[in-house]
Structure formats: structure tokens, C-alpha cells
């Protein structure tokens with residue numbers, strides 16, 4: 001197998017939360033499609049160095065702060081590439097198409113209206129998802145749970161999973177209705193850890209599949225207008241999530257965790273390998289995570305942190 005071609009690409013975000021895309025010339029590989037500016041690594045370069053050089057060559061701007069967003073291995077019929085994608089958070093200068101290419105600032109939710117190379121779908125997903133995924137802990141007292149949810153939403157939480165495995169379907173739906181109302185008002189997205197059919201009763205943003213539900217399905221159980229997430233623990237479950245065309249996964253347990261003490265942790269190295277070689281979509285690290293693990297997860301190619309203990313449970317939320 002030949003090694004993949006290494007490519008650095010930049011998701012450049014401006015103050016209006018728009019991202020810069022440029023159009024590839026018609027006569028090159030993936031010609032005529034939109035792309036995130038960037039290009040191939042020279043033999044002596046790191047991804048970051050190539051990113052800096054390429055966006056200066058193509059757009060005339062100087063990168064001042066960027067962080068890894070995700071790494072995608074993709075096999076086109078004629079070649080394999082490894083896209084090393086960075087989120088550019090600050091730069092100097094005004095970008096323009098220095099090579100004559102059209103460039104455009106686009107709102108994140110409008111990216112779906114542009115044609116990109118096949119490898120790019122996970123980048124668009126990664127840009128529209130936050131870097132923290134809060135999973136509910138104890139909700140035995142619904143009013144108290146709503147209060148806690150409201151605190152988290154006020155603090156900026158944008159992606160919540162309602163997980164209450166011991167509730168009856170009826171009670172789960174009642175709670176989910178209230179959660180959905182609060183999330184919607186705050187511009188956050190709620191995923192139900194429940195059977196996909198429940199979306200007919202509660203109009204939440206999507207479904208989070210347990211490992212068991214994931215393995216039992218043959219095809220994606222919800223439309224593209226809903227989010228589909230899944231709990232993965234090993235290569236087989238990740239491949240199944242890829243097959244079902246899931247939008248993102250949690251991978252766990254990365255570290256030992258009090259909620260699942262019996263499960264053997266993957267460790268950071270294995271987390272990195274699974275993200276890079278199997279996932280092909282955004283991956284939240286779960287199991288023993290703290291909000292302060294975010295930077296390490298970015299460096300390993302993950303989307304961000306997920307958790308119950310240090311996220312939902314108020315007293316143990318760790319200051320960053």
C-alpha cells in the first residue's frame with residue numbers, strides 16, 4: 001500500500017463565525033469543487049508549517065493562532081490522502097484569491113449548500129459541533145434536573161445527551177419534552193439516548209445510540225435533518241457507526257471512570273489510533289474526562305470532551 005499524500009487544510013473562522021472556502025481550478029484533482037484552503041506537505045514540513053506556508057501562498061494572510069480540528073484518512077479511487085485539518089482562530093491580513101481562485105466567507109450552516117470533495121464531510125460536521133458533549137447524570141428529581149440543565153445552557157453548553165436508562169418510556173418522554181424546550185430556547189441541541197422511534201414523540205435534535213442499539217441496526221435510522229450519534233468502544237463498533245453514516249461518536253472509556261468501573265480503559269495512544277484510522281467522523285473522548293482535557297484531545301485529533309461526572313454533576317465540575 002502506498003503511503004497517503006499528506007495535506008494540511010485550514011478552516012479559517014472570522015468574527016461573524018463564517019468560514020472561508022475557495023474553489024479548486026477545473027483542471028486539477030477534485031477540480032471545480034469548493035475546498036478549505038491548503039495543500040500538500042513538503043517532505044521536511046510539519047502539518048502546522050505547511051498550513052502556514054500554504055495559506056500565505058494561496059490567500060496572502062499570516063496565521064497567528066490555530067489548533068488541530070481533525071485528521072481524516074480518505075481513499076479516492078486514484079489516491080489516498082491524509083487531511084490534517086486545523087481551525088484557524090486568528091490571522092493577520094485580508095484573505096484574497098492570490099492564485100486567481102474564487103474565495104468566499106460562508107455561514108457554518110450554509111456549508112451544506114456547497115459541493116466539496118468526498119473526504120470533506122467530517123470537516124463540515126466538526127465545524128458545526130461544539131467541543132463539549134454533556135451527558136445527564138441523576139435526574140430523579142425532574143425540577144432539579146431542569147434547573148441544572150438551565151445552568152449549563154447559560155454557561156454555554158450547546159450539545160446535551162439525555163441519558164436516563166432506568167426511566168420508563170413515559171417518564172423519559174415527559175422529561176425529554178421539557179429538556180427539548182429549554183435546549184431549543186438556548187440554541188443548543190438535545191440528543192435522546194433512546195430508541196430512534198421516540199423522535200416521533202419528542203422532536204429533539206437527534207438520537208444517541210447505545211452500543212447495543214448501534215450493533216442491531218442495518219441502516220441509518222433517522223433522516224439527515226436529525227443528528228445521529230453512537231457509543232463506541234472498539235474498532236468493530238466504530239466501523240458499524242461509519243456504516244450507519246452516523247454524524248459523530250463517543251469513544252470510551254479513555255481513562256478509568258467511576259460510572260463504568262468494570263470497563264478496561266483504552267488509554268490516550270489507542271484513542272488517537274482509533275480516531276485517525278477508523279472514525280472518519282468527529283469523536284468525543286469519554287470516560288474519566290475533565291473539561292481541562294480538551295487541549296490534549298484536540299492534539300490527538302478528537303472533537304472534544306464528553307462526560308457525566310465532571311460535566312453534569314455540579315459539585316465535581318472541575319475549574320479549567
Ligand SMILES: Nc1nc2c([nH]c(=O)n2[C@H]2C[C@H](O)[C@@H](COP(=O)(O)OP(=O)(O)OP(=O)(O)O)O2)c(=O)[nH]1
Pocket residue numbers: 007008009028029030034035036037038039040041054081083117118119120
Ligand atoms: N486543500 C484541500 N485539499 C483537499 C480538500 N479535500 C480534499 O479531498 N483535498 C484533496 C485534493 C487534493 O488531492 C489534495 C490537495 O492537494 P493540492 O493539489 O491542492 O495541493 P497543493 O495546494 O499543494 O497544490 P500544488 O501546489 O500541488 O498545485 O487533497 C480540502 O478541503 N482542501
Ligand SMILES: [Mg+2]
Pocket residue numbers: 037038039040058
Ligand atoms: Mg492547495
